[in-house]
Structure formats: C-alpha cells, structure tokens
Amino acid sequence: MKYRSTRGAQNEISSLDAVLQGIAADGGLYMPVSFDKSFDYRELLALSVTEMTERILAYFLDDFDDIPGIVSRAYTGKFDAADLTPLVQVGDRYVLELFHGPTSAFKDVALSVLPQLLSGAKKKSGMEEEIVILTATSGDTGKAAMEGFHDVPGVKIIVFYPYGGVSRVQELQMTTQEGGNVRACAVRGNFDQAQTGVKQIFTRVKKEGLPEGMKAVLSSANSINIGRLVPQIVYYFKAYADLVKRGVIKAGDPVDYTVPTGNFGDILAGYFAKMLGLPVGKLICAANANNVLADFITTGTYDKNRAFLKTVSPSMDILVSSNLERLLYLLSDCDAAYTADLMKQLSESGVYTVKPEILDKLQETFLTGSADDEKTKETIGRVFKDYGYLLDTHTAVGWAVASECGVSDRPNVVLATASPYKFPAAVAEAIGLAAEGDEFELMQRLSEKSGTAVPKNLAGLSEKEVRLKDVTDIDDMYDYVLRVIHE
Ligand SMILES: *Cc1c(COP(=O)(O)O)cnc(C)c1O
Numbered sequence: 001m002k003y004r005s006t007r008g009a010q011n012e013i014s015s016l017d018a019v020l021q022g023i024a025a026d027g028g029l030y031m032p033v034s035f036d037k038s039f040d041y042r043e044l045l046a047l048s049v050t051e052m053t054e055r056i057l058a059y060f061l062d063d064f065d066d067i068p069g070i071v072s073r074a075y076t077g078k079f080d081a082a083d084l085t086p087l088v089q090v091g092d093r094y095v096l097e098l099f100h101g102p103t104s105a106f107k108d109v110a111l112s113v114l115p116q117l118l119s120g121a122k123k124k125s126g127m128e129e130e131i132v133i134l135t136a137t138s139g140d141t142g143k144a145a146m147e148g149f150h151d152v153p154g155v156k157i158i159v160f161y162p163y164g165g166v167s168r169v170q171e172l173q174m175t176t177q178e179g180g181n182v183r184a185c186a187v188r189g190n191f192d193q194a195q196t197g198v199k200q201i202f203t204r205v206k207k208e209g210l211p212e213g214m215k216a217v218l219s220s221a222n223s224i225n226i227g228r229l230v231p232q233i234v235y236y237f238k239a240y241a242d243l244v245k246r247g248v249i250k251a252g253d254p255v256d257y258t259v260p261t262g263n264f265g266d267i268l269a270g271y272f273a274k275m276l277g278l279p280v281g282k283l284i285c286a287a288n289a290n291n292v293l294a295d296f297i298t299t300g301t302y303d304k305n306r307a308f309l310k311t312v313s314p315s316m317d318i319l320v321s322s323n324l325e326r327l328l329y330l331l332s333d334c335d336a337a338y339t340a341d342l343m344k345q346l347s348e349s350g351v352y353t354v355k356p357e358i359l360d361k362l363q364e365t366f367l368t369g370s371a372d373d374e375k376t377k378e379t380i381g382r383v384f385k386d387y388g389y390l391l392d393t394h395t396a397v398g399w400a401v402a403s404e405c406g407v408s409d410r411p412n413v414v415l416a417t418a419s420p421y422k423f424p425a426a427v428a429e430a431i432g433l434a435a436e437g438d439e440f441e442l443m444q445r446l447s448e449k450s451g452t453a454v455p456k457n458l459a460g461l462s463e464k465e466v467r468l469k470d471v472t473d474i475d476d477m478y479d480y481v482l483r484v485i486h487e
Contacts, residue, residue, distance in 0.1 A: 022220030150179025223265025232269035254281035286401035380430035
C-alpha cells in the first residue's frame with residue numbers, strides 16, 4: 001500500500017517510509033492512497049486477536065518483513081489479559097477494556113507495536129543514523145512510548161509533557177522510567193503548545209536539516225504516525241467478533257462505538273475499520289469540557305479560540321486534534337489542496353468551517369457530545385453504584401455522552417481508555433471515598449472498595465527513583481532536542 005500526505009497529493013511513498021518519517025515534509029499526515037475493497041472483514045471474525053493484528057498490519061504495512069515476529073515481540077508477556085483487550089458487559093453496554101498493557105492506558109496497544117515497526121523499517125531500509133523519537137504527551141502517550149522504546153537499539157526517545165498538566169501518577173510514570181535512551185522533559189505550557197512545538201521542530205529540521213555535523217532522523221510516536229493508527233484498528237474488529245461469538249449480534253449487524261476523544265486518533269481508527277467494511281454503525285465522539293470537537297461535529301465550524309481547561313480527564317485536554325486532518329481529507333474525497341487550506345486557516349486564525357456536504361457526510365457517521373467534570377464524576381459514582389464497575393475519568397466521559405446520544409437498538413461498545421487506578425483522586429471522590437492521603441493510599445482504598453487489584457506497574461511506582469527532571473520553555477524545545485541528540 002502506498003501513502004501520500006493529506007496536504008499534497010504528489011509523492012507517493014511506501015508504508016516503510018511513512019512510518020519512518022512520521023509526518024510529511026509539507027506538515028501533512030500520511031494516508032493510504034486507497035482502501036482496497038477486497039478486504040473481507042468476515043474472514044477475521046473467527047481469528048485470535050494476534051492473528052487479527054497480523055492481518056490488519058499486513059494489509060496496511062505491506063512492505064514490512066516478518067509481521068508475525070513484530071506482533072509477537074510487541075505483545076508477548078506485556079499485557080495482563082490473554083486476549084489483550086477484553087470486552088466486558090456492564091448493564092446493557094459493552095466496555096472494551098484497552099488498559100491491560102504495561103502503562104494501564106489504551107495507548108499501549110499501539111505503542112507496543114510502533115517501536116518494532118520502526119526497528120524493522122530502519123533495518124530494511126539500511127538506515128544507519130540514529131532515530132530520535134519526539135513526542136508531545138497529554139499524559140499517557142509519553143509513558144507508553146517510553147515503555148515501548150526504552151533500550152531499543154539505535155533509537156532515542158524524548159517526551160515533552162505540560163508542566164503541571166498531568167496527574168501525579170502520570171508524571172511519576174514518566175520521571176521514573178529506566179533506560180539509557182529515554183528523556184522526559186516538562187514544558188512550561190499546555191499540551192497544545194507542546195504539540196505545536198514538536199511539529200515545528202519537525203518542519204524546521206525537514207526544511208533546514210540538523211546543524212552541521214549532527215546526524216539523526218527524527219520521527220514521531222504521536223498518533224500522527226500511521227504506525228500508531230493501524231494497530232488501533234484491530235480492537236474494533238476484536239470487539240465486534242466477541243459480540244458475534246457471544247450471540248449478541250449476527251455478522252453484518254451494525255454496532256455503535258463510543259470513544260473518549262482527544263487527538264482523534266482512537267476514533268479515527270474506528271473510521272478506518274468502517275472503511276475496511278466492518279459494520280460500524282455510529283461512532284460517538286465524546287469530549288470533556290474542552291469540547292471543540294463536539295462543537296465542530298455539531299456545527300461544521302472548528303474554533304480553537306477558547307480557554308484551554310484543565311479537567312479530571314487530562315489525556316483529553318486538547319484543543320487541536322491532529323488526526324481530524326485525516327478525516328477531513330477522506331471526507332473531501334482526498335482533496336489535499338482543500339485540506340491544506342483548512343489547516344492553514346487553523347494555524348493562522350484558529351478557525352475554519354467545512355463545506356455543507358462535508359458536514360453532512362461527517363454527521364452520517366459521527367454523533368457527539370461532551371461531559372464536564374461534574375458530570376464525569378457523577379457518572380463514575382452512578383455506574384459503580386448500579387453495576388459495581390469502576391470507570392476511569394476518560395471512559396466515564398464516553399459513558400455519559402453515550403447516554404446523551406440517545407438509545408438505539410444497536411449494541412454500544414464504550415472504549416475504556418484507561419484504568420481507574422491511573423486517576424485515583426478523582427475516581428475515589430466520585431464513589432464517595434475520603435479523598436485525603438496520597439494517590440497511592442487512594443489506590444489501596446479503591447482496591448478494597450471495588451474488589452479489583454491495583455495494576456502492578458502502578459502499585460510499584462511510589463518506590464521508584466525519580467530519574468528524569470528536565471524542564472524547558474516552549475521556545476527552548478529545539479535546543480533541548482539538539483542537546484540530547486548530541487549526547
Ligand atoms: C490519549 C487518550 C485519550 C484520547 O485518545 P485520542 O486518540 O487522542 O483521541 C482518551 N483517553 C485516554 C486515557 C488517553 O490516554
């Protein structure tokens with residue numbers, strides 16, 4: 001399969017190069033040139049999750065060698081659920097637990113695979129330079145990427161996170177990471193500023209190259225990398241297959257998916273699944289109080305000129321959702337000039353409005369809504385009381401919005417993007433536990449109250465040494481990167 005940038009229709013490149021480069025030189029994102037209609041989703045329904053992953057990876061990343069080896073190295077022994085992403089019935093909904101990986105958030109699913117893809121691509125293309133991964137994180141990507149990349153030979157990784165903008169647990173997860181090739185650096189700014197900073201470094205280096213004498217290839221672990229998106233398609237199939245196996249639906253019946261959304265990567269993977277023929281009914285895009293996306297899907301106007309709010313679901317505190325660009329490209333029938341123009345308007349004025357026919361197409365598949373902190377906590381409390389099931393703050397946003405989007409007779413799969421133990425303060429408060437004490441005491445109390453175990457990777461955090469303490473201003477991010485490359 002060939003790839004091209006959402007902002008410039010020329011220059012088709014291989015999947016190998018798309019993964020290696022992360023982002024295109026024109027600032028656009030790589031997209032498959034076409035979705036081959038021959039893909040038969042029914043063939044996947046009887047497969048194991050490993051086999052499903054192999055099939056979907058092989059379809060999108062067809063010039064990689066040894067996909068089974070990549071999948072095996074990515075997942076073997078790293079998840080605490082045999083089927084990676086279990087589907088649990090809660091009331092009349094289905095919760096797709098995506099948090100059984102090494103950092104207890106859904107990003108593990110793709111970030112376990114990406115380092116293997118990058119090493120494979122590096123080897124196959126004969127690249128000798130070191131790969132330096134730059135990533136901005138709203139909290140979860142950073143740790144999941146560090147966990148995936150630590151000690152991978154020939155690769156360094158730098159993670160930028162907003163100073164004071166992530167939970168205590170998230171911060172400790174990053175600052176205690178071991179490995180000689182990992183750096184975490186707090187940025188004095190919010191996530192959007194950190195993400196924009198990273199994009200500007202890419203664009204600058206693509207244009208000017210690195211300073212004399214420095215050799216490295218920059219790449220990205222953010223969901224702008226197509227290698228991040230592809231593994232996420234798998235669990236939409238996996239959940240669907242589980243529903244068929246349990247007799248909840250027959251193959252061919254539509255299923256709705258509710259996705260707590262920030263950068264639009266997770267939900268976009270659902271749209272890719274639909275393009276591959278999976279009977280996806282509606283995709284419900286759930287936002288927190290930073291409801292730019294909900295407004296966009298409702299009105300067709302994307303307007304990031306508003307206050308950036310810090311919420312109890314920090315991994316969704318985002319005003320510029322990078323992957324929306326990919327959807328705009330698809331909905332405009334792959335019109336790169338049109339997509340580039342919208343992105344230019346966004347960067348110049350912070351606002352754009354799509355054509356009415358694009359809004360119509362968007363609303364055909366996507367429903368949307370938002371839940372503020374109060375509603376989120378109320379939802380956690382109610383779901384725990386009614387069903388004894390503990391939602392995390394992000395998943396609760398999804399649950400609340402699914403309720404608001406009205407009932408349909410289609411099954412609703414709510415994607416559970418993090419373990420409740422990752423956000424113990426807000427979750428404890430929501431179910432009426434005394435919220436005093438540090439986050440580790442709260443984890444214990446949550447465990448006693450809910451009868452579930454604290455994930456091992458989180459329980460051990462309080463004893464680990466804090467190793468990574470760098471802090472930088474937004475304007476100094478580039479120099480920071482150069483220093484790390486030089487080390
Ligand atoms: C990253 C993240 C999200 C948002 O996913 P996107 O792909 O950025 O839309 C939601 N919940 C959690 C817990 C996350 O870590």
